[in-house]
Amino acid sequence: MLNFVDSVGEAVAGIEDGSTVMIGGFGNAGQPFELIDALMDCGATDLTVVNNNAGQGDQGLALLIKEGRVKKMICSFPRQSDSWHFDEKYKAGEIELELVPQGNLAERIRAAGAGIGGFFTPTGYGTMLAEGKETRIIDGRGQVFETPIHADVALIKALKADGKGNLVYRKTARNFGPIMAAAAKHTVVQVSEIVAAGGLDPENIVTPGIYVNSIVKVA
C-alpha cells in the first residue's frame, strides 16, 4: 500500500532493530542522505546494511557506521580514501563485512526482486570471494552459485514520483534504486518532486509504483 508522508521521520518510522536495510546510491550519487539522517534519529540499531560502499566522509551511511548502528555491511567497495569510519570499525573488529563483487551484488539484489532462488555466474570463480560456495562448470566455464539478497526495508532517492508511486531518476544517481525497490519488503523513497498520476510518461517510468511503499518529498 502506497503512502505519501510529510516527513522523513514518518517515512522511516517502524524500522526495527536487526533489520536488513538496503540503501541506494553509488558513492554520494543517489544516496538518500535525508532518509539516512532520519534512520539515525529513529534509533534503530543492529542493522545489516546493503550498499555498494561503506560510507564516505562524515555524513550519511558513514555516520550510521560511526555511531555503531551497523552490525554488518554487505557491499562491494568499502575501502575509499574517505571511508575512515568504516575503516576504524572494521579494524577494531566491530563491524562484519560481506564483500561481494559489484555485479554479483546487483544481480543478487535483482534476483530477490524477481523471485529467483539463486543463479550461477562466472564472476568470482576461482577467487577467494567464491570460497565455500557451490560451483559447477557450465558450457566450459567455471561458475559460482549466488543467492538472492532480500531486505526488510529499502531507502532510496529518486528525482520524481507520480501519484501512483511511479519513479524516475536522474543520470547515474539511478544506480541501485530500481533493483533495491523491488528487493525490499518495504520501500521508502525520497524525491525532489511529486506530480499527479499521469504526470510522468508511461514509456519512461523506471520504477513502477508497485515497488514503492512510502514517498516523502525532500526540499
Added chain:
Amino acid sequence: MLNFVDSVGEAVAGIEDGSTVMIGGFGNAGQPFELIDALMDCGATDLTVVNNNAGQGDQGLALLIKEGRVKKMICSFPRQSDSWHFDEKYKAGEIELELVPQGNLAERIRAAGAGIGGFFTPTGYGTMLAEGKETRIIDGRGQVFETPIHADVALIKALKADGKGNLVYRKTARNFGPIMAAAAKHTVVQVSEIVAAGGLDPENIVTPGIYVNSIVKVA
C-alpha cells in the same frame, strides 16, 4: 558494430540455415513483420525460432512455419484460435515444440543477455514442464533449474533509433524486444524513425545501442 541498412533484405542477409532466431512480439504487437517477410525471402531454413507464440493468421511467423522453414519452436503459447499453420505442422509431426512457461521464457532470454549460467525458479515446479529438470528446495520452496536461451540472430521492432543505435519502443509492443536484443549475437531492428545521436533522451533509452547491430527504417 552498428550498421544502418537500406532494406530489410540487406538487414537479414547472412542468416544461415540452422540458425536460432529470436523474433520479437507478443501476438502481433511488436512483431517485426517486414523483417520476417525478408527472412522468408532470403531462404534460410531449418530454423529454431524463439517467440512467445507460434504465429497468428496468414502472415509473419505463421507463414514461415507454413513454408516449413521452422524446425523447432521455443515458445509459451502456440495454441491460438488462428494458429492453424502451426497446428497443422505440429499434428503432422513436422515441427518440434519446446514449451516454456512465459516467465521462464523471458527470464531465460534475459539470462543469456546478462551472462547468467542458469537459475532456479519456483515456476513450473512439480509440473510436467519441469520433468527431467534439476530441482532443489530453496527456502522451503521447490525450484527448477532453468538455462539461458541464446540466439544467433534477433529480429525485433522498435519505434525509434538514434544514431548510436539506442532504441525506444511503443506501449506493449516493447514486450520481448529489449531482452532478445541482448541475448542474440546479432540483433536486427526495424524502426519507424531514425533520429541523430542525441535525439533521444538518455534517461529514456530502453535498449542501449551496444545490443544493436543492424537498423532498417520501415515505412
Added chain:
Amino acid sequence: MSPQTTSQDLQTSDKPLGRDDLARMVAKDIAAGSFVNLGIGQPTLVSNYLLPEQNITLHTENGMLGMGPEAVGDEIDGDLINAGKIPVTELPGASYFHHADSFAIMRGGHLDICVLGAFQVSATGDLANWHTGAPDAIPAVGGAMDLATGAKDVFVMMTLLTRDGASKIVEACTYPLTGIGCVTRVYTDKAVFLTGPDGVSVRETFGCTLEELQDLVPVPLKAGPAVGL
C-alpha cells in the same frame, strides 16, 4: 463446522450465482490499493465491477501496469493489448516495461492477487488450468504457471461442476498441474471455498446448504470463517 457457524448461516444466496454476480463478489473482495492480474476468460469480468475508490491497479503480463478497460472505436491501438491480445486502454499513472521486468513483478511476489480460471483445484490448493492432457491437444501455458506460483493470493473462478456433473474441486488433480498448493480461494457458482494446507473450508454457499454442497464435492468440507473474510 465451528460452533458459531451453522450450515444455514453460510447460505448467502437462495440460488446459484451467475458469472457476473460472481465477478462482482470477487471485485468486492479485493482490498483497496491492490495490484491485481486478471486471467483470460471469466476472470476478466471482474474488471467490470472494480470501483474507482478501490484504486486497484491492473497488471497485464505482456508489459503494463495501470491497464484500463477494453478499447473501443478510435481507442483501438495494435500496440496496446492485454495478455489475451485484446486492445485495451491506458489509465493515468500507467507504466510499460519489457517481458522480463513484467514477469519479475509476477514471479517476485509483488502482485497481491491473481484471478485465474481452472479445470481443477485440489483440496490443498493445487491448480490445473493449462492442459487437458489429451494426447492430441496442443499444449500452451503462457503465464499461468508464473501467476500461480508468484502472486501472493491466487483466486480461482469457475463453475463447481463440469458439464458432466463432476466436481472440479478434487482430492488430487487428474489434469496436468499448473502449480502446487498455490490456490487460496475458489469462487464458484455454488460456493466460495478457501483452500490451503489444512484442506477446504466453505465461506458461503449459493442456493444450497453445506450438506448439499458436500454431496457434490469429493473432499471433506468444513464450515469456514465467518462471511466477509
Added chain:
Amino acid sequence: MSPQTTSQDLQTSDKPLGRDDLARMVAKDIAAGSFVNLGIGQPTLVSNYLLPEQNITLHTENGMLGMGPEAVGDEIDGDLINAGKIPVTELPGASYFHHADSFAIMRGGHLDICVLGAFQVSATGDLANWHTGAPDAIPAVGGAMDLATGAKDVFVMMTLLTRDGASKIVEACTYPLTGIGCVTRVYTDKAVFLTGPDGVSVRETFGCTLEELQDLVPVPLKAGPAVGL
C-alpha cells in the same frame, strides 16, 4: 621465436614508454566502433587519446554508456559520476540504466574491451588486481571481477616491475586472483605481451631486446606475431 621475426624487429622504441605514450598506444589499438570500459587509475588515461573518428563508446559500470570527458567548472554535477566517483560528462547518444542492467552489459560479454590495472598477471592470463592479501588490508573489489570475467578482451596496463624490481608478469599469481585466464594483452613500460592458454608472447619491446626482457620476466617469452596485431 618465429622465423620471420627477430628480437630486433620487436623493439619499436629505444626507451621505455611513459604512461601517456602507453595510453596513446592502447587507444590506437582499440578497433573503431568498440564499446570499452576503462578501469580506475592508469587506464583512465586512455580516454585522452581516443580519436573522435574511432567512434568509441565508453561504459561506466555505475550505469551509463556514452560517457564523456571529466567534467570541469559548471559541468560538474553530483548525479553524473564515473566508477571512480569523478564527475564526468555525457555525450550525444548516451544512455543511463540501473546497476543490474549495467552489469548485465559487462557480464553478458557485450563490452569489446576493458582496460584494467594489475598487481600481477600470470603466464596464462590470470589476473590479480584487487587485493594485496595483506592481513590488515581492507578488501574492496568493486566491478573488477565482473569486468575481468565479462569483457571480450581484457587489456592490462601496468609497469612491468614493482618498485622492488620484481616482475608483475609471473608464472602464477601470488596475490589473490581477480579472474582466471582472462587477460589477453598486457601493456607495460617495457613491452606489450599477449597472454593466453599457450603462454606469453611479446608483441613489441621498448628500450630493450627480447633477450633483455626475458632476463626480467620469470616465464618463457616467445616473439609474438608481427607488430600491429
